[in-house]
Amino acid sequence: MNFSSKLLEDAVNEFSKLPGVGQKTALRLVLHLLNKEQEEVELFGNALIRLRKEIKHCQVCHNxxxxxxxxxxxxxxxxxxxxxxxxxxxxxxxxxxxxxxxxxxxxxxxxxxxxxxxxxxxxxxxxxxxxxxxxxxxxxxxxxxxxxxxxxxxxxxxxxxxxxxxxxxxxARGIAFGGELEYADEITLGRSIVTRVPYQTSLIK
Amino acid sequence: MNFSSKLLEDAVNEFSKLPGVGQKTALRLVLHLLNKEQEEVELFGNALIRLRKEIKHCQVCHNxxxxxxxxxxxxxxxxxxxxxxxxxxxxxxxxxxxxxxxxxxxxxxxxxxxxxxxxxxxxxxxxxxxxxxxxxxxxxxxxxxxxxxxxxxxxxxxxxxxxxxxxxxxxARGIAFGGELEYADEITLGRSIVTRVPYQTSLIK
Structure with a gap:
């Protein structure tokens, strides 16, 4: 792509490093941000920087x-x-x-x-x-x-x-709620028959 | 969504303001950034902030x-x-x-x-x-x-x-290169016949 501006090019390149974001999508997102107020864009940029800088992982569960x-x-x-x-x-x-x-x-x-x-x-x-x-x-x-x-x-x-x-x-593995038997894959369906459970009315809301 | 962290929630909310980005995509992108080095994320955030702050529009052509x-x-x-x-x-x-x-x-x-x-x-x-x-x-x-x-x-x-x-x-409007006539819409095809041009070999590379 031929960019008319180095600043634009930098921003598009940074965006297109994200997974699933190509150069065209990146350009669309960057032009969207350009139309926003300066404070909004600063909020966005700083939210990301603060996240990476200040986030911790729980010492017990690592969440x-x-x-x-x-x-x-x-x-x-x-x-x-x-x-x-x-x-x-x-x-x-x-x-x-x-x-x-x-x-x-x-x-x-x-x-x-x-x-x-x-x-x-x-x-x-x-x-x-x-x-x-x-x-x-x-x-x-x-x-x-x-x-x-x-x-x-x-x-x-x-x-x-x-x-x-x-x-x-x-x-538990099995057929999902709302799932139709005829569309279930044979491994899931086969296992769900082998590991069948007693019918419990108490679980029905 | 239940976020375990306010910082995470802020970043996801900011991302999901972008066009075509929902909460799930936003979360995926934010977790991707969390796995990056701090400098990389700062580069990303600052590229956006600088873009919005320092970009100009050409006084002549407004590009x-x-x-x-x-x-x-x-x-x-x-x-x-x-x-x-x-x-x-x-x-x-x-x-x-x-x-x-x-x-x-x-x-x-x-x-x-x-x-x-x-x-x-x-x-x-x-x-x-x-x-x-x-x-x-x-x-x-x-x-x-x-x-x-x-x-x-x-x-x-x-x-x-x-x-x-x-x-x-x-x-010029007309049938795109590589376009097949039978799939062209009738307005484009009709107009391309009305506005037909002399055959020029000089344009063929």
Whole structure:
């Protein structure tokens, strides 16, 4: 692209480094910002700079946090003896949005993926094992994606945690609510028949 | 969404103000930036802030520029007596990318659109008329989009400029290169027959 301005070119290049943003989209976004008030653009730029500079990770669960201890770990009302292990912050937010879970979390920061060069030592797995070893824990819930990397990590975590003699559970897999049987893939459908559960009216709202 | 951090929430909210960026995309982009080095994020934020603060518009053609006079208006080698009128900076970049035009530009800053409340006085039309009146101009090329707003603006500009007795041209409309006749819309195809041109081998590269 031929830019008439170095400032414009810099801004477009920075934007197009973002995942899924090409040069044309970047230009569209930058021209949009140019039409905004100066204070608005400063708010935007500074929000990003402050985020990267001041953000902390919770010392206990490694979730993104404004303080040394995240709001979930610091809350008085949570069940402190249940730990739900997730891949990243987005999963914490997704589970919190359900309003069905009241325990604590442990954010691994990724999944074991030899293809991408990510091994167990790159993730917060040792600190999970230490947490289970040093604090009273009643249950560890492994809530990882149903992918190759998720299953690998699941198996590795199980091996590391099984000697502590505490219940290790995973989230239920099956047909999604609203999902139609004929469109379900055969692995999901097959497993959901094998792992069928007693009909419970108490769960119906 | 339940955010575990106010800083994170601020950054996501700022990002989701951009056109075409929802909360989920914003969160994905923000978490991407969180994984970058602090200097990189500062570069990004500051590029946007500097852009908005320091960018200028060329005093002659109103194109986005780093200085009072844009690089095209300031260039010695351009044909200064030909003015190509376009809607915005993106159109200047598109025409510059063709490498086929060597005159100057005039950026209107939009198109006349009564539906959006944009009238002639909201655009740089008076300054175009003044430019034509006060500097030697051999030709005005109107390169506007082939839309309702483009045609309205075209007609208005023609009325304002016709008394100066200089050639006023518009870019050629017709079947695009690589376009197949059977898929062309009937207006374009009909007009391209009515406005047919002599076959010129000199234009074939």
């Amino acid at each position: 993104i946090s404004d303080n040394q201890l995240c709001s979930i770990c610091a809350a008085a009302k949570r069940e402190k003896e249940v730990i739900c292990v997730v891949e990243d912050t987005r999963d914490v937010m997704a589970i919190e949005n359900t309003g069905q879970y009241f325990g604590l979390y442990h954010v691994l920061g990724g999944l074991i993926s030899p293809m991408d060069g990510i091994g167990p030592s790159d993730l917060f797995i040792d600190s999970l094992v230490q947490r289970v070893a040093t604090t009273p824990v009643k249950e560890v819930i492994l809530a990882l994606s149903a992918t190759m990397e998720g299953d690998t990590t699941l198996f590795y975590l199980y091996k590391r945690l099984k000697d502590f003699q505490i219940p290790i559970t995973t989230i | 986005i520029s780093d200085n009072q006079l844009c690089s095209i208006c300031a260039a010695a080698k351009r044909e200064k007596e030909v003015i190509c009128v376009v809607e915005d900076t993106r159109d200047v970049m598109a025409i510059e990318n063709t490498g086929q035009y060597f005159g100057l530009y005039h950026v209107l800053g939009g198109l006349i659109s009564p539906m959006d409340g944009i009238g002639p006085s909201d655009l740089f039309i008076d300054s175009l008329v003044q430019r034509v009146a006060t500097t030697p101009v051999k030709e005005v090329i109107l390169a506007l989009s082939a839309t309702m707003e483009g045609d309205t603006t075209l007609f208005y500009l023609y009325k304002r400029l016709k008394d100066f007795q200089i050639p006023i041209t518009t870019i």
